[in-house]
Amino acid sequence: MKKYAVIVAGGTGTRMNSITPKQFMLLHGKPVLYYTLRTFLDAYAAVVASGRPVDIETYCAPLRRHLRVQAYAAGDHRFVTIVEDVSARVAAHVALRASEARFASLFEGSPIAASIARARDGCFVAVNRNYTRDFGWTSDDLIG
Secondary structure, eight states: OOOOOOOOOOOOSGGGTSSSOGGGSEETTEEHHHHHHHHHHHHHHHHHHHSSOEEEEEEETTTTEEEEEEEEEOSTTOEEEEEEEOHHHHHHHHHHHHHHHHHHHHHHHOSSOOEEEOTTTOOEEEEOHHHHHHHOOOHHHHBO
């Protein structure tokens, strides 16, 4: 049985300031479309081998993009692959983790007693070591 795939790869290249359509521009010696097809074929092979849907995130170094690839059988003779650029979400996640690390460092390193409490009930969510030192309670005593 013959297999067919529809890969939507249209465009004129104007956003890339080129007369060559983006999908045919070379990236590391290969057209951008090559990387789309490679991702599709890898996902297809994984679904065929396991019989189960695939939902993975991967980093495509030549494109410098994070991609989410979902692939599944859509009937006896149909197969669907969805490739989504999730680079913005991944960058936001990395930035959030960095921000959380900076906050934690400032909170724990504060020279004064510091605490965080929920507005709705006043229960402590976090206290720094100077809070426990100055007031004589442990974190376990206060948080809850």
